[in-house]
Amino acid sequence: MTEGDDPKIERFLQGKMSDTEKQAFQEDMGSDAALADEVSFRSDLAKAIRRKKLISQVHAEFKADDFFKKEETKTAKTVPLRASNNKFLLRMAAAVVLLILAGSFWYANTSYSNAQLAQIPFDNIRALGLTEGNRGGDPVELTRLKEATVELDQGNFAASLGQLSSVPDSDPNYAVSQLYRGYALFQMQDYDEAIPILRGIIAGETDNIVKQKAEWVLLNCLLEQNDLAVEFSRLLNEILANKGHQFYRQSLTLKEKLDSGWRILVF
Amino acid sequence: MNDLLEGLIAETPTAIKSVYQIGYHHCKWAILNQDGTDSDAQDVFQQAVFSLLERVRQPDFEIGNLKAYLFQSCRYIWLKEKKERRTTQLVEQFSTDIPDEDETGLKAIKESRIEAIYKALDQLEENCRTLLDLTYFEKQRDKEIAAMMKYKPNFVRVKRKRCLDHLRQLIH
Numbered sequence: 435m436t437e438g439d440d441p442k443i444e445r446f447l448q449g450k451m452s453d454t455e456k457q458a459f460q461e462d463m464g465s466d467a468a469l470a471d472e473v474s475f476r477s478d479l480a481k482a483i484r485r486k487k488l489i490s491q492v493h494a495e496f497k498a499d500d501f502f503k504k505e506e507t508k509t510a511k512t513v514p515l516r517a518s519n520n521k522f523l524l525r526m527a528a529a530v531v532l533l534i535l536a537g538s539f540w541y542a543n544t545s546y547s548n549a550q551l552a553q554i555p556f557d558n559i560r561a562l563g564l565t566e567g568n569r570g571g572d573p574v575e576l577t578r579l580k581e582a583t584v585e586l587d588q589g590n591f592a593a594s595l596g597q598l599s600s601v602p603d604s605d606p607n608y609a610v611s612q613l614y615r616g617y618a619l620f621q622m623q624d625y626d627e628a629i630p631i632l633r634g635i636i637a638g639e640t641d642n643i644v645k646q647k648a649e650w651v652l653l654n655c656l657l658e659q660n661d662l663a664v665e666f667s668r669l670l671n672e673i674l675a676n677k678g679h680q681f682y683r684q685s686l687t688l689k690e691k692l693d694s695g696w697r698i699l700v701f
Numbered sequence: 702m703n704d705l706l707e708g709l710i711a712e713t714p715t716a717i718k719s720v721y722q723i724g725y726h727h728c729k730w731a732i733l734n735q736d737g738t739d740s741d742a743q744d745v746f747q748q749a750v751f752s753l754l755e756r757v758r759q760p761d762f763e764i765g766n767l768k769a770y771l772f773q774s775c776r777y778i779w780l781k782e783k784k785e786r787r788t789t790q791l792v793e794q795f796s797t798d799i800p801d802e803d804e805t806g807l808k809a810i811k812e813s814r815i816e817a818i819y820k821a822l823d824q825l826e827e828n829c830r831t832l833l834d835l836t837y838f839e840k841q842r843d844k845e846i847a848a849m850m851k852y853k854p855n856f857v858r859v860k861r862k863r864c865l866d867h868l869r870q871l872i873h
Binding site: 480487495501 | 717726747751814861869
């Protein structure tokens with residue numbers, strides 16, 4: 435097929451070719467698959483446009499007659515007010531109650547589920563100073579950490595893991611890299627990998643900023659896994675006992691929601 | 702019903718009006734009950750009618766019950782639309798209920814190229830839609846199209862090619 439075929443295709447589709455021309459063109463189509471395909475495509479296009487116009491015209495006529503606003507016509511029935519109508523009213527009442535219950539379950543499920551409660555934006559975990567050389571450390575590792583921060587900001591959690599895993603444990607920013615690793619794994623829903631990392635930070639870290647962030651991420655990992663037993667309770671209570679904890683307010687809100695009637699209703 | 706079938710194959714306005722009268726309100730009910738609006742119902746029904754005009758041409762096409770067929774068609778189109786809009790989780794539940802065969806015994810709806818073109822036309826820019834209308838519906842010559850759209854005569858062909866290329870991208 436060539437550019438010169440374009441006017442021929444249009445004349446063919448518009449029925450403006452003579453019989454001789456048409457025959458020659460059909461022979462060309464027989465030997466040129468691309469030409470035949472193009473003609474077929476434009477023919478389908480012409481049909482689609484024609485049908486669309488036709489349906490739109492009918493639609494417009496019905497719209498002008500207010501057809502779409504009318505209800506489906508049915509034979510009118512006179513329903514006498516008798517005792518048998520109580521059954522109908524009872525059924526309606528039952529349907530309304532069921533709807534309210536279903537709505538309540540839906541609301542509780544979407545607002546109080548573990549997934550809804552376990553929400554951590556990266557800003558809560560990152561803090562000024564942690565990646566800006568305050569701890570010192572190897573400039574190469576610092577660069578890796580900063581690149582990983584960029585990936586985490588953009589939600590590229592898997593991509594960040596590569597840089598974070600390569601920071602050695604001798605580097606002053608090792609705990610921060612592990613914290614971010616735990617956070618990235620949390621976001622990737624790989625809680626089994628995240629939890630031991632976060633426990634390690636909590637057990638070994640003396641820096642309260644990093645430790646408290648690790649506690650918060652660990653709490654949310656356990657929440658997502660629906661593991662609300664000993665470790666979760668202990669951790670939550672420890673945070674709530676420390677009003678100076680970075681995540682004291684969030685923990686308070688979490689506890690209120692866990693204890694709320696909506697959650698008890700569904701969970 | 703045979704007259705109606707013949708009218709649909711011939712694509713007469715009378716046949717299409719009959720389809721509206723038979724099937725629209727039932728279709729509207731289905732859509733309003735699935736979080737749709739009056740406007741959604743009208744758009745979906747137009748698509749359903751378009752699909753019907755395509756289906757009637759297939760040699761194995763049979764209508765057991767046109768009203769039920771249109772109802773199922775509207776439901777299918779609307780649930781697909783909702784899925785694409787990603788409104789609620791309930792869509793996932795209902796869309797898995799779409800059977801391969803509905804109660805009228807028809808096979809699962811598979812979109813043809815014409816149906817894909819029909820949907821894609823609305824996504825073209827207005828100039829393209831106008832140009833393609835003038836070319837394929839009104840069958841105007843390039844010279845006349847150029848005068849109407851205030852293009853240079855040689856540009857009409859260039860513009861049409863661009864519009865066709867864009868349309869092909871949309872349907873693929």
